[in-house]
Every structure is written in structure tokens, then in C-alpha cells.
Amino acid sequence: DTGVSQDPRHKITKRGQNVTFRCDPISEHNRLYWYRQTLGQGPEFLTYFQNEAQLEKSRLLSDRFSAERPKGSFSTLEIQRTEQGDSAMYLCASSLAASGELAETQYFGPGTRLLVL
Amino acid sequence: AQSVTQLDSQVPVFEEAPVELRCNYSSSVSVYLFWYVQYPNQGLQLLLKYLSGSTLVESINGFEAEFNKSQTSFHLRKPSVHISDTAEYFCAGGYNKLIFGAGTRLAVHP
Numbered sequence: 001d002t003g004v005s006q007d008p009r010h011k012i013t014k015r016g017q018n019v020t021f022r023c024d025p026i027s028e029h030n031r032l033y034w035y036r037q038t039l040g041q042g043p044e045f046l047t048y049f050q051n052e053a054q055l056e057k058s059r060l061l062s063d064r065f066s067a068e069r070p071k072g073s074f075s076t077l078e079i080q081r082t083e084q085g086d087s088a089m090y091l092c093a094s095s096l097a098a099s100g101e102l103a104e105t106q107y108f109g110p111g112t113r114l115l116v117l
Numbered sequence: 118a119q120s121v122t123q124l125d126s127q128v129p130v131f132e133e134a135p136v137e138l139r140c141n142y143s144s145s146v147s148v149y150l151f152w153y154v155q156y157p158n159q160g161l162q163l164l165l166k167y168l169s170g171s172t173l174v175e176s177i178n179g180f181e182a183e184f185n186k187s188q189t190s191f192h193l194r195k196p197s198v199h200i201s202d203t204a205e206y207f208c209a210g211g212y213n214k215l216i217f218g219a220g221t222r223l224a225v226h227p
Contacts, residue, residue, distance in 0.1 A: 042217030108161040
């Protein structure tokens with residue numbers, strides 16, 4: 001199966017610790033998205049990349065959050081000095097955006113569930 | 118502000134009954150609209166999408182949705198549901214970043 005993969009699937013950490021999540025998109029997909037989903041809510045956009053360039057960041061992405069996609073393939077999302085309010089499911093999605101096309105389809109990974117104690 | 122509203126947080130229904138899951142979007146949301154489904158312990162899967170053309174779009178498993186510009190709606194329907202349709206359904210709109218509704222939990226009972 002060559003879908004979007006995320007690692008780890010679950011993470012429990014103590015408040016104040018740093019955590020890093022990884023996302024491997026579908027091969028050859030040039031766009032990669034990060035979303036956050038809290039209980040009872042739909043996913044909320046955090047940021048996205050086209051190849052290695054980070055094109056947009058949500059205001060939800062505070063200074064403690066940083067995302068990278070150094071070689072235009074996998075991406076990492078780091079949260080520094082975690083807070084209990086960071087507890088959520090972090091979703092990654094990828095898509096293939098081609099010029100002249102309308103909106104592309106985003107394919108989602110299984111998510112990383114973060115619990116901050 | 119951009120928003121997508123799913124009017125029902127939960128919809129219980131008996132097997133083989135019809136169902137409608139309602140979704141409204143704000144006029145500022147791009148009229149590229151999507152329905153995603155999330156089965157228990159699985160990731161989001163695209164169910165169907167409206168980009169342009171025919172306002173009625175269909176999925177391979179019997180769901181359909183109709184884009185209604187005047188009512189800014191994109192309701193999801195199925196004429197006869199199965200137990201296996203039990204899942205959370207998310208309506209979303211947007212071009213790059215997607216704006217999601219809060220989700221509707223469809224519970225199909227025997």
C-alpha cells in the first residue's frame with residue numbers, strides 16, 4: 001500500500017517536552033498538508049508545502065510549532081514546550097497539484113494522536 | 118469568515134432507510150466541495166467531490182450529493198443505508214487548504 005503514512009501513531013508526553021511527528025506522502029505528490037483535529041471537531045488547517053516551500057501557515061500555528069519538508073518528500077512537524085491544549089490528532093495529507101487543474105484531491109494519513117499530560 | 122456547517126452532529130437511522138446529512142457553506146468558501154468519511158480507527162477517505170459541471174455527484178458506494186448554489190448547500194444522501202455505512206462524515210470546502218465542518222456521526226442500526 002502506498003498511501004500516506006505517519007509516525008508515530010500515538011504519542012504521550014509530559015507538558016513542556018518537545019515532540020516531533022513525521023509524515024511520508026504518496027510518492028510524487030508535490031503538496032503536503034498538516035491539519036489538527038480535536039475531539040468532536042473537524043480537522044483544522046495548520047500549514048502546507050508545495051515541494052519544499054512552505055506556502056501558507058495558519059494563525060493556529062504558534063511560534064512553538066514548526067514544520068519542514070527539506071527535500072520535498074517527507075515532512076516533520078515539531079511542537080516545542082508542549083501544553084495540554086496541544087492534545088489532538090495531527091493529520092497529514094498529500095496531493096498532486098497540476099497546472100490547469102481545478103482543486104486537487106487530498107489523501108489523508110491515519111494521523112498521530114498526541115496526549116500531553 | 119469562511120465556514121462549513123454540518124447541521125447535525127449525530128444521525129441515527131435504521132438499516133435500509135434513506136439518510137440525508139446536511140452541509141452548508143459560507144459564500145466566501147471556494148465552491149470546491151468535498152465529503153470525506155472516517156471509519157472507526159481509520160483515516161479520512163474521500164467519498165465524493167464537486168469541482169464544476171453537473172451539480173449532482175455520486176460515489177461508488179451509493180452516496181450522492183447535490184451542489185445548490187442558491188442555498189449554499191452540499192447535502193449528502195443515500196437512498197438505503199447499510200450497517201457498514203456507520204462512520205463519521207465530514208463536509209469540506211476549499212481550493213488548497215480545506216475548511217471542514219464539525220462532522221456528522223451516522224449510526225446505522227439493524
